Amino acid sequence: MTYSELPEEFKAADKLIIIEPSGHYDWDWIVDFKTYYDGKSSPHSTVRNNLDHAINLLTNDVDYTFSICEMAYLQAYLNDEPNQASVIEGFGDRFSISGGGMTSAENLLCHGETFIRNYLAGRLFALNAIKVSDVPSLWIPDDFGQDAQLPIVLRAMGYEGAAFWRIPGSNEKSGINYRKSTSPGAVLDRNIDFSFQAADGSAVQAHWIWKGYCEGNNIYVGPSVPPNYSMIDTIILDYASASPAPYMFVTIDCDFNDPNQFSGIVQNVKDWNTNKAPSANIYALVAPFNFYQNLVKTYAQSNPLKVFSGPLNPYYSGCYATHPDLKLLHYSATRLLLACETFERVGALNITHGWDEGAKTRQEIEDTWNLLIPSSHHDYITGTAVDSPPYVPVYSGEQLPRLFDSLTAAVNIRNKLMDNITSKLTYTTEGPMAVFNPLSMQRTNEVVFPPDVVYPPEMPSPIKQTQSASVNQALFTASVPGMGYNTVVPGPSNLNPVQLTYSPGGGYSLTNSLLTAYFDTDGNLTFLRDETTKKNVLKDNEIGNKIVFYEDSGNMYRFGNEILMDETSPLQPMVFKPAAHATTLDSIMMDTGDPLFMSLNVATTYSFNKSNPVTYQTKYSMVAGEPLLRMTLVGAAPESYTDEKGVTIGFSVMACFPLFSEIATLTHGTAYHWDENSPRDFYDSTAWNKNQDKITFEATHGFILPKNSDSITLAGIYHASTPAWGIDPHGALIGCVLRNAHGSIGNAAARQGIDTEVHTVSYALRIPSGLDAADTSHPLQESLRYNNPLVGIPVPSTADDSAPASASLASSLTSNAVITAAKAGSIDPTKLILRVYQPTNSPLKVDVLLSSIIRTFKYSVASTNALELATDPNTSVTVNNNGISVDTNYALSTAAISITPEQ
Numbered sequence: 001m002t003y004s005e006l007p008e009e010f011k012a013a014d015k016l017i018i019i020e021p022s023g024h025y026d027w028d029w030i031v032d033f034k035t036y037y038d039g040k041s042s043p044h045s046t047v048r049n050n051l052d053h054a055i056n057l058l059t060n061d062v063d064y065t066f067s068i069c070e071m072a073y074l075q076a077y078l079n080d081e082p083n084q085a086s087v088i089e090g091f092g093d094r095f096s097i098s099g100g101g102m103t104s105a106e107n108l109l110c111h112g113e114t115f116i117r118n119y120l121a122g123r124l125f126a127l128n129a130i131k132v133s134d135v136p137s138l139w140i141p142d143d144f145g146q147d148a149q150l151p152i153v154l155r156a157m158g159y160e161g162a163a164f165w166r167i168p169g170s171n172e173k174s175g176i177n178y179r180k181s182t183s184p185g186a187v188l189d190r191n192i193d194f195s196f197q198a199a200d201g202s203a204v205q206a207h208w209i210w211k212g213y214c215e216g217n218n219i220y221v222g223p224s225v226p227p228n229y230s231m232i233d234t235i236i237l238d239y240a241s242a243s244p245a246p247y248m249f250v251t252i253d254c255d256f257n258d259p260n261q262f263s264g265i266v267q268n269v270k271d272w273n274t275n276k277a278p279s280a281n282i283y284a285l286v287a288p289f290n291f292y293q294n295l296v297k298t299y300a301q302s303n304p305l306k307v308f309s310g311p312l313n314p315y316y317s318g319c320y321a322t323h324p325d326l327k328l329l330h331y332s333a334t335r336l337l338l339a340c341e342t343f344e345r346v347g348a349l350n351i352t353h354g355w356d357e358g359a360k361t362r363q364e365i366e367d368t369w370n371l372l373i374p375s376s377h378h379d380y381i382t383g384t385a386v387d388s389p390p391y392v393p394v395y396s397g398e399q400l401p402r403l404f405d406s407l408t409a410a411v412n413i414r415n416k417l418m419d420n421i422t423s424k425l426t427y428t429t430e431g432p433m434a435v436f437n438p439l440s441m442q443r444t445n446e447v448v449f450p451p452d453v454v455y456p457p458e459m460p461s462p463i464k465q466t467q468s469a470s471v472n473q474a475l476f477t478a479s480v481p482g483m484g485y486n487t488v489v490p491g492p493s494n495l496n497p498v499q500l501t502y503s504p505g506g507g508y509s510l511t512n513s514l515l516t517a518y519f520d521t522d523g524n525l526t527f528l529r530d531e532t533t534k535k536n537v538l539k540d541n542e543i544g545n546k547i548v549f550y551e552d553s554g555n556m557y558r559f560g561n562e563i564l565m566d567e568t569s570p571l572q573p574m575v576f577k578p579a580a581h582a583t584t585l586d587s588i589m590m591d592t593g594d595p596l597f598m599s600l601n602v603a604t605t606y607s608f609n610k611s612n613p614v615t616y617q618t619k620y621s622m623v624a625g626e627p628l629l630r631m632t633l634v635g636a637a638p639e640s641y642t643d644e645k646g647v648t649i650g651f652s653v654m655a656c657f658p659l660f661s662e663i664a665t666l667t668h669g670t671a672y673h674w675d676e677n678s679p680r681d682f683y684d685s686t687a688w689n690k691n692q693d694k695i696t697f698e699a700t701h702g703f704i705l706p707k708n709s710d711s712i713t714l715a716g717i718y719h720a721s722t723p724a725w726g727i728d729p730h731g732a733l734i735g736c737v738l739r740n741a742h743g744s745i746g747n748a749a750a751r752q753g754i755d756t757e758v759h760t761v762s763y764a765l766r767i768p769s770g771l772d773a774a775d776t777s778h779p780l781q782e783s784l785r786y787n788n789p790l791v792g793i794p795v796p797s798t799a800d801d802s803a804p805a806s807a808s809l810a811s812s813l814t815s816n817a818v819i820t821a822a823k824a825g826s827i828d829p830t831k832l833i834l835r836v837y838q839p840t841n842s843p844l845k846v847d848v849l850l851s852s853i854i855r856t857f858k859y860s861v862a863s864t865n866a867l868e869l870a871t872d873p874n875t876s877v878t879v880n881n882n883g884i885s886v887d888t889n890y891a892l893s894t895a896a897i898s899i900t901p902e903q
Contacts, residue, residue, distance in 0.1 A: 001093070001291060003298050010283050015240060017248045017284040018292040019216055019269060021262055022067035023050055024142070024253045027103040027377040029384070031391045032398040036256065037076050041391060044256030047073045048080065054259045055084060058091050063266045066259065067096040067288045069139045070103050071122035072374065078129055089130045096288030098139035098163070100126050102370075106378035107140060107147050108699040109320065109327070109723060111334040112672035113821055113835075116866050117369055118376045119157055123867050124826055133869055137293050138162040138204075141213040141253065143378050144319055144557065145699070146312035149673040151198040156672075156872070156892040158865035161205035161293045162196065165212055166315040184312050193243045193296050197309040199673065200841045200891040205297060205305065207249060207289075210242065216250040217257070236282055244306070245299040249292045311677045316557040317697040320724035321652065321736035323383030323395060323556075324759045327721040329403035330375045335788055336410035337372065339438035340365050341823035342483050342809055343417040345832060348824075349899075350484075350807035350853050351424050362824055364413050372406040375399070383753060384556050418793055421485060424803035425795045430489045433792040437480040439784055440811045440819035444479040475596045477624075480790060482811025483822055484851075487795065495624040497595035508590070508600055510620060514627045515767050517620065522585045523602030525620070528629060532769035537715050539658035539732075544765070545631055547606065547616065548654040548734070549579040549638065553647055556741040556753020561694045575649055576695075582607045586615065596624040610641040611651070627771075628718065628764040628786065631655075633737055636758045640742035650742035650754075654734045657765065659715055661708040662731030667774050669701035669783070672820075673891050674774040674839060697724040697736060702783035705774060706733045713773075716766030718783040737761045777816040777839045784818070810834055813847040813882065825896065827868050832897040835866065836886050843889045850883030850897075858900040866894050 003011070010016050025047050027033055035041055038048045051074070054066040068074060078085050088095050101122040105115050119138075126132040138159045146164055154162055167184040181187075188194060188208055196206035209215070215235070239248040252262055269284045277283045296305075344361050379385045380399055387395035422434040437443050476490040496513040503509075507526070508519040515537075518527040525544040528537040538544045553575035554560040560576030586603035599621040607613040616635035623630070638651040667676040678698045698704075704717040704725050717725065717733065724736040738761070741753035764786055772778035809822055809832075817838040825831035832854075838844045850859075861884050863875035875893040878885050886895055 001287065003295055009277075010285065012281075013246065013277070013283045014281045015236070015246055015248055016295070017235070017239075017250060017282065018287050018289075018295070019265065019284060020067055020249070020251045020253070020288050020292070021054075021065065021257075021259055021265060021286065022098070022251055022253045022289075023047070023054070023069070023073075023257065023259075024213060024255050025068070025070045025073045026142070026255065026379055027070065027072065027374045028394045028398055029379040030386045030394070032394050033072070033374070035392055037073060042256075043391070045258035047256065048077060050256065050258055051077045055087060057259055057263055058094055059087070061266055062094075063270075063286060065094045065096060065286055065288050067098050067139075069097070069099045069101070071097075071100055071125050072102040075102075075125055075129070085129050093288070093291070095130075096290055097126055097132055097135045098137055098289050100132075100135040101376075102373050103377040103380075104140055104142060105376040106381050107143055107150050107153075107671065108145050110376040110381045110671065111331055112153060112670075112701070113338060114330070114334045114372065114376050115153060115671055116157060118373045120826060120867050121370060121373055123869060127869070135290075136160045137290055139289065140378075141165040141209050141251075144382065144384075145315035145317070147670050147699070148309075148311045148675055148677060149198045149200075149670045151196050151202040151204045152200055152891045153672050153866075154204045155202040155874070155890060156866045156894065158867055158870055158872070159204060160297070161207065163207040163209055163289060165209040167208065167312045168315060184308075184310060187310065188308060190241055191244060191306045191308075193245050194306045194308045195300075195304075197307050198891075199309070199675070202890045203307070205293060205300065206308070207293065207296070209249075209251065213251055214254040216252040217254050217262075236280070243296075244303070245296045247292060247295050247299070249289065251289065311675070314696065314699070317562065317699070317724065318554050318558040318652075318739070318741060319382035319384050319556060320697055320699050321739040322741055322753045323755055324722065324738065324761055325757070326375065326381060326383050326395075326399060326403060327723065328760065329400070329407050330372070330381055331721040331787075333368075333372050333403065333406040333410050335438075336407065336414050337365060337369055338821055339436075339788070340368075340410060340413045340417060341821065342438050343414060343421070343436065345822055345824060346484055346807055346809045347417060347421050349809065349832075349851060351421060351803045359829070361413065361417065362829060364409070366826075368406055368409040368413065371402060371409065375403055375406070382557075418485075418791065421803060422793045422795055423799055424801075425487050425799045426801045426805060427795050427797050427799040428489070432487050432489050432795040433476075433478075434485050434487050434795055435478040435480050435790050435792045436485045437482065437790055439788055440482040440822075441781055441785075442480065442482050442811060443785065443790060475594050476792075477596070478790060478792070481806060481808035482849075483819065484808035485806065487805040490792075493596055493624065495596065498598040498622050498624050500590050500592050500598040500600060502590065508588070510598065510600055510622050510629075512622050512624050512626065514625070514769075515622075515629065517622070517629050519600060519602075519620070522583070523588050523600070523604065523618070525629075528765065528767070530767040530769050532767075536660055537765070537767055539660055542658040544657050545618070546656045546658075547604075547633075548656045549581055549606065549608070550652040550654060551575050551577055551579045552650050552652040552739070552741065554650070554741055559652060559695075559697070575643075575647065576652075579608060579651065598622060606638075608638060610643075610649075611638040614638050627767050627769070630762070630764045632760060632762045634758060634760050635738065636756050637738040637740035639756055640740060640754070648742050650740045652736050652741075653738035654728075655737050655763070656728060656732050656734045657715070657717075658730065658732040659706060661712065661714055663706040663714065663727045663733055664709040664731075665707050665711075666698060666700075666725065666727065667705040667707065668698055668725070669703045669774075669780060670699075671701055672837065674780070676774070695726045695728055695734065697726040699723050700725050702787070703774075703779040704733070705771070705779060713768050713771055715768055716771050716779055716782075717763055718766060718779075718786045719763040720787050722761050722763055735763065775816070775839050775841060777818055777837075780839065781818060807851065807853070808849070809851055810883065811849050812836070813849050814838070814844070816840060817844065817846040819848065825868060830898065832899065833864070833868065834895045834897065836888065836893045836895065838888055838891060841891070843887070846886045846888055846893075847880065848883045848886060848895075854897070854899060855883065860898045862896050862898075864894050864896040866892070868894070868896070
């Protein structure tokens with residue numbers, strides 16, 4: 001149905017209520033995926049039964065509609081009931097898809113490319129299974145906050161709109177009684193339909209489900225009960241002025257609803273329209289969210305919606321640090337799969353003498369993406385799934401094993417691809433090495449790090465030691481083109497070596513040509529000198545990377561300072577404060593085995609009055625020619641204890657960096673861009689100030705740039721998978737690296753997140769000299785280098801001399817642009833798909849250098865959206881002498897290259 005097809009009385013109504021029966025199907029949470037789908041021990045109606053019931057209702061009532069978001073459950077259902085595919089297809093728009101990812105992905109924490117791949121996989125399934133290609137709106141009502149730059153990715157994927165719920169200051173769970181006029185909940189009050197705009201100008205039509213996704217569950221009272229319109233009356237009163245448009249949207253979307261519970265909703269609405277609507281001039285219609293969005297879109301053509309471009313997160317931020325091993329595995333597997341796709345295309349297009357793994361390898365890569373994609377779910381990557389009786393352990397029984405298998409498979413595929421290329425190179429007696437670079441930037445004088453994959457301590461690597469993981473020779477430097485490889489003979493480096501020295505009674509110094517770190521005799525970082533300015537990056541007489549323990553009575557969703565006293569039951573003051581402890585040095589070891597890479601290894605035990613001691617291994621490393629002090633911490637959060645009031649107190653473990661000037665703001669990477677509107681007062685949108693007593697943590701990606709009140713960048717932090725960073729009450733940079741969230745008070749989010757396992761977390765402190773702003777992509781590129789080391793493999797003596805000594809797939813000739821993904825097309829595998837990112841927040845022409853092999857072919861180019869289903873009207877792609885030019889109006893664009901060999 002379209003607007004023009006509506007009955008005239010609906011068009012003339014003061015308000016039209018759209019009521020949507022739908023399925024809210026978490027991948028996992030209280031139980032695992034399979035149990036939710038068809039398990040006897042599921043706490044809800046099983047998804048298989050729900051879909052049976054929805055299809056029955058759609059079959060028997062032509063006015064009934066049903067919406068689903070998560071394609072993984074529909075895929076499982078059609079695997080069991082393949083004949084139902086044609087039945088569902090026959091329902092047309094009455095069986096509606098919102099979002100259409102394999103799961104409902106979390107938009108703040110998961111890797112930006114995995115977020116895209118979730119929806120790419122889901123949409124390809126919907127296209128092939130039930131012939132649905134057009135899904136205009138994203139449905140993420142259960143995410144625990146919103147990325148202010150989310151419209152960038154949504155526009156790039158081709159979505160026109162989005163719906164979400166949780167924003168600060170919206171209800172009693174996020175401070176409605178504490179919010180200020182500038183909180184998002186207040187700014188958007190009575191403007192729940194608005195234009196959501198990112199920093200680059202990308203915009204989507206957004207709907208704030210301000211009463212929550214269960215709001216409509218009490219409308220229908222059952223067929224045996226006389227018509228009762230009290231709930232509809234209440235909704236009308238609540239919603240009458242909520243949206244600027246003459247429409248209201250109410251979803252029946254509580255977790256795992258059985259559609260049979262609301263089987264009479266169509267009749268209920270018809271009764272309303274007959275008996276109440278004429279006098280009220282408010283009508284109701286059972287229809288999907290996509291229809292509602294189209295109504296608002298039509299209205300907005302002549303009545304522009306309010307533009308909102310401010311921050312929407314955080315809502316729950318404790319989950320940024322809960323179960324850090326999930327983040328480590330998720331990000332590591334994503335990076336390796338991106339490398340797999342690049343090296344598969346490098347081999348296929350540059351190895352011209354018969355080797356092409358072709359469809360087999362691409363299927364292995366796709367299978368591994370499908371294994372990884374569920375980790376993007378909002379109760380998976382967040383670490384908020386339950387792992388206790390009486391149900392199947394979700395975190396330890398499904399989530400960790402699945403991620404571990406994803407990483408293992410990705411490593412094995414990448415190593416096989418590299419080994420296959422290496423076997424085609426030229427062997428000489430000098431002992432050549434093939435050095436591989438998955439990034440689009442040419443890298444010169446970068447140090448090769450084998451092996452390069454870190455597994456959590458609780459999961460020792462099971463991978464058969466291949467050549468790429470068994471090289472233990474001295475490190476060396478190399479020059480490697482973007483997204484390719486180069487054959488080099490290792491030799492002496494022209495870089496000044498790293499030096500690690502000890503002065504009796506004075507401490508240790510670790511230095512390269514760019515920075516010097518000083519440590520006292522207990523292994524504390526006491527001074528970090530930027531050798532360009534000769535200034536201390538840290539605050540004088542303060543310790544950097546100081547481990548600070550916070551007593552934390554929050555839960556796996558929220559830190560203690562995020563939970564308000566007026567929502568706890570019984571009323572209890574929440575605890576979030578530094579914990580006193582004693583420190584004992586256990587050992588310090590100097591690792592000086594390689595002139596290009598040295599480290600200081602410190603073992604320290606921390607003791608508490610009310611919890612058992614914990615011991616941490618901290619490794620400080622420095623690489624020749626690199627402006628970073630690398631840090632790796634291995635250890636566990638302390639065990640919880642019960643205080644004198646009977647409250648269980650957990651611990652959050654912080655790494656603190658007092659810098660040479662107090663921090664006022666943080667600029668940080670987001671899932672696919674960067675943001676400088678942070679941090680903020682938790683219930684407000686105003687900037688952080690040192691007088692507030694709360695720490696607000698941001699969901700950061702890749703890099704953090706702390707700045708003082710004069711907007712001077714004080715340093716940089718690069719990290720692999722440790723997202724929770726903020727400013728402490730003293731103006732120091734602080735990051736939550738470990739967390740044992742044992743809280744048991746609060747709302748439904750109080751399910752425990754106990755975690756006393758040993759984890760490995762890594763991050764690096766970058767000196768300010770030479771560090772450019774985020775809009776140059778310099779911090780992003782450096783963080784990508786930090787997280788994607790070059791890998792060297794010896795060329796075997798059996799190599800057959802059939803491949804070029806050096807090859808590149810593609811690289812950006814525009815310095816501030818990055819190719820973030822290069823892959824065979826998912827719809828048409830003969831196409832080369834390139835994802836291009838540029839951070840300038842302005843239109844930019846990006847020139848891409850293509851492989852010389854590609855340029856010997858006939859090729860054509862076109863823009864496409866990130867889901868490869870339609871052209872991107874905001875991107876123009878043309879052929880030039882070096883490859884292609886991508887005219888980008890926004891931050892994220894995708895190009896499709898069709899290659900035809902010359903005849």
